Amino acid sequence: MSKALSPFERSHTVSCAVLVLFIMSGKQSRKSFLACLSLLVFSISESSASVSGECLADADCPTLTAPEQPIPSPVVVDLATVPAQLLSLAKLSDVESGPGVTRLIFTDSDAAGRAYVRSLMEKAELVVREDAMGNIFGRWVGSEPTLPAVGSGSHADAIPNSGAYDGTLGVLGPIEAIAALKRAGFKPKRSIDALMFTSEEPTRFGISCVGSRAMASKLDAVYLDSLTDILNPDHGSFRNAALKAGYANNTLNTKDMLSQCSLGDYGAYYDSFIELHIEQGPELEEENLSIGVVTAIAAPAALRCSFTGDGGHAGAQLMHRRNDALIAAAELSSAVEKFALDTKSDDTVATVGVLKVGPGAINSVPRTADMEIDVRDIDGERRDKVVSKIISRGQEIAKKRNVRWSHEIVNADPPATCAPKVANAIEAAAKKLKLSSKRMVSRAYHDSLFMSEVAPTGMLFIPCHKGFSHRPDEFASAIDIKNGVEALALALASLSLA
Ligand SMILES: [Zn+2]
Secondary structure (H helix, E strand, O other): OOOOOOHHHHHHHHHHHHHHHHHHOOOOOHHHHHHHHHHHHHHHHHHOOOOOOOOOOHHHOOOOOOOOOOOOOOOOOOOOHHHHHHHHHHOOOOOOOOOOEEEOOOOHHHHHHHHHHHHHHHHOOOEEEEOOOOOEEEEEOOOOOOOOEEEEEEEOOEEEEEOOOOOHHHHHHHHHHHHHHHHOOOOOOOOEEEEEEOOOOOOOOOOOOHHHHHHOOOOOHHHHHHOOOOOOOOOOOHHHHHHHOOOOOOOOOHHHHHHHHOOOOOOOOEEEEEEEEEOOOOHHHHOOOOEEEEEEEOEEEEEEEEEEOOOOEOOOOOHHHOOOHHHHHHHHHHHHHHHHHHOOOOOOEEEEEEEEEEOOOOOEOOOEEEEEEEEEEOOHHHHHHHHHHHHHHHHHHHHHOOOEEEEEEEEEOOOEEOOHHHHHHHHHHHHHOOOOEEEEEEOOOOOHHHHOOOOOEEEEEEOOHHHOOOOOOOOOOHHHHHHHHHHHHHHHHHHHHO
């Protein structure tokens, strides 16, 4: 069933009609007319030769044959523009004196960051709208504004003392990509959106990707209301914080707020979506490659578990009388590593990131050991098998060591497979720009994980220095940024014509 036009789409049908009349009036230059004609021919040939279907691994993806694109060449992104904008945004930090950037969602610095992003969208003459949760959309209206659009965006919130590039590159990059396409005289068929997602980082509310989960209708209102706001632990909630920041005003309750942000059925709002991001790993830099074409996004399962023994005095309690909770946790930690290695895939990773021992005194036998375990994979079934093995081994260890055991799966989002048509468009763009590239997986979590639930989605990585991320010395070079934004521009252009 096709989706009814949103108010945003309806309001732009008129502006498109004006554009069409303008073209038909003959006042356009010969060059523009030819560009429009070639655009039409291209869109007809594209629609009869479109690639469809999902691909599960690199080997299954069809080899790319890049169609001749009627995209004016060159599409040029200035070397200094985006790096300078990234540094301007980085100055908007909750902790002005500290190292790096701290920008929690709905703080004053977040509001200033939003104003900055909106100002850049307006400068690029995009039509700006914000939804009930503060997701920002800057639209370049295409010649067929009723068609599902092409989107590109990321997040601008930053964990404490992090860097200037994570997320922000994917917010500012698309705005500059659109500006470059405009300068080159390109006219999109599908509208192209630059997006900024609300609250990708879990810092303030304990859950990641709040905005994109809502767009994908993957967030439960009762659950969202139950989350603690670390900046207002007694009375806070996501909706209260959104209201305070000037959003959610026209919503009845959290459920209504979430439903207002939903993008509807798969493919209804976006025909394709690309997230530009720093790699946050060392592969591209080590292999001296410019562009990473992401084929799959790993997703974590989070497991919280506890061993509880009886404790005792470290001197008086003889070894054979003990049921030490920490030793049980140590045994399980080794098993966690083993189960991940046993899959024989680099894509399976498992980490005991938290281990709290109680009562935590040198002269006390550990009574409690609380663990938090993160298991990630691009293969959801394989990841869940590792989680099951960890749980049953925990039970066995508890029995053997006479300690009590409890566990809870906190979260297990499904991993995402990127859409071949988006990966192909990114790869074709890199090829056209004569940039080296490779297909790879994203081991970190991104808004794209949820966007893949509502639209064919892909990610474009650029190298970052030594793979450093979420730390003040996170860095991407001006040339890598320029290359990434230019490749993004060409990919968006070709997808807008599809
Ligand atoms: Zn990010």
